[in-house]
Amino acid sequence: MMDRRRFLTTSAAAAALIGHAPGAFAASYDLLIRGGRVIDPSAGLDAVRDVAIAHGRIAAVAADIAGDAAETIDARGKIVAPGLIDIHTHAGRSKEGPAMILQDGVTGWVDAGSGGADNVDQVAAVARSAPQIGRVLVNIARTGVISPAGELHDLGAANVALAQGAIARNRDVVVGVKARLSETVADTNDLEALRRAQEAAVPFGLPVMIHIGQSHSPLRAILALLKRGDVVTHMYAPAPNGILDDQGRLFPDVTAARRRGVVFDFGNGTLDHFDWATVERATQQGFWPDTFSTDWNANSRTTGVVDLPNVMSKFLMFGMPLMQLIACATVNAARVFPAFDDRGTLNVGAPADVAVLDLREGSFDFVDNYKGTRAGKQRLFPVATVLGGKKTPARA
Numbered sequence: 001m002m003d004r005r006r007f008l009t010t011s012a013a014a015a016a017l018i019g020h021a022p023g024a025f026a027a028s029y030d031l032l033i034r035g036g037r038v039i040d041p042s043a044g045l046d047a048v049r050d051v052a053i054a055h056g057r058i059a060a061v062a063a064d065i066a067g068d069a070a071e072t073i074d075a076r077g078k079i080v081a082p083g084l085i086d087i088h089t090h091a092g093r094s095k096e097g098p099a100m101i102l103q104d105g106v107t108g109w110v111d112a113g114s115g116g117a118d119n120v121d122q123v124a125a126v127a128r129s130a131p132q133i134g135r136v137l138v139n140i141a142r143t144g145v146i147s148p149a150g151e152l153h154d155l156g157a158a159n160v161a162l163a164q165g166a167i168a169r170n171r172d173v174v175v176g177v178k179a180r181l182s183e184t185v186a187d188t189n190d191l192e193a194l195r196r197a198q199e200a201a202v203p204f205g206l207p208v209m210i211h212i213g214q215s216h217s218p219l220r221a222i223l224a225l226l227k228r229g230d231v232v233t234h235m236y237a238p239a240p241n242g243i244l245d246d247q248g249r250l251f252p253d254v255t256a257a258r259r260r261g262v263v264f265d266f267g268n269g270t271l272d273h274f275d276w277a278t279v280e281r282a283t284q285q286g287f288w289p290d291t292f293s294t295d296w297n298a299n300s301r302t303t304g305v306v307d308l309p310n311v312m313s314k315f316l317m318f319g320m321p322l323m324q325l326i327a328c329a330t331v332n333a334a335r336v337f338p339a340f341d342d343r344g345t346l347n348v349g350a351p352a353d354v355a356v357l358d359l360r361e362g363s364f365d366f367v368d369n370y371k372g373t374r375a376g377k378q379r380l381f382p383v384a385t386v387l388g389g390k391k392t393p394a395r396a
């Protein structure tokens with residue numbers, strides 16, 4: 001990743017530095033984000049800094065940057081992070097979705113299987129017209145997500161040739177294949193559906209994201225079908241067939257899967273995807289998320305998902321350090337899909353996608369998927385988003 005980053009153009013930064021008359025070294029920027037606590041896990045940076053932006057790219061990150069700017073954001077007392085990346089959303093279901101999550105600081109998203117071969121073209125069209133970078137996973141079931149009936153009850157819906165056709169005609173935005181494996185979705189077809197998802201994805205060199213929890217088959221059998229770079233979402237789904245055994249211990253197969261490069265994603269969602277007890281037992285054994293995601297859709301504001309910063313805040317209660325918390329929503333997420341290679345970072349030359357967050361102290365109620373409430377002392381709120389160097393409207 002860093003190797004690829006090294007080749008990023010620095011022409012924007014160079015142009016900014018020589019923008020004035022020869023001999024005058026004062027720089028001129030398009031936007032200056034002043035005095036925030038810059039947390040950029042891609043650089044291991046946590047310090048008060050200014051961030052200067054020119055021509056849509058990060059031009060400088062330094063203390064007290066001299067020079068003028070067309071626009072300024074006063075970020076004193078706020079956290080300045082790389083734009084957030086949410087790898088499990090359903091933002092592609094509606095034209096309005098992407099603009100809504102942009103207000104949450106989300107400057108990159110993946111729609112995880114809303115559409116299958118029959119209807120993913122509409123999701124791909126939403127991704128192409130989104131203000132920020134949006135990418136798509138093709139559901140291995142040709143219908144995409146069907147609610148409340150599961151899309152894999154009829155195994156005939158998992159048609160490899162049709163899925164491959166959908167990938168081929170949307171190759172510009174499709175970054176993988178999705179399979180939902182809960183018994184309510186897939187009945188007893190979980191393993192065969194996953195085999196077909198791999199068969200569709202592998203010729204294109206793409207990962208598969210699976211949704212686990214309450215599956216017919218034990219997780220051990222499911223994990224055995226995953227390759228390096230594949231993603232397990234809803235990682236803290238409670239029993240049966242979650243990541244913990246009857247005694248609450250992590251299955252060795254789970255840690256083994258992580259060691260061989262399988263990514264474990266939080267996937268908040270609303271129903272049966274996590275409970276506090278599973279998060280607590282797993283994190284006590286050192287099993288933290290690689291990435292956060294919301295499983296967001298346009299109705300999520302009122303369901304306990306709210307927004308990605310809210311989902312991230314849940315892990316502050318369990319003692320996750322801020323640097324790691326922000327890494328999960330930025331650089332770690334960017335590493336999952338090559339489409340996000342130059343994102344999730346404030347490196348000079350990178351696209352100027354920035355999330356300004358407010359870490360507020362108080363008493364905040366957070367909910368799991370079983371109406372369990374826990375009170376935390378801190379919560380992150382999105383206060384401003386910069387996309388491609390431009391300030392975007394704040395959430396009402």
Ligand SMILES: [Zn+2]
Pocket residue numbers: 088089090112295
């Ligand atoms: Zn989902």
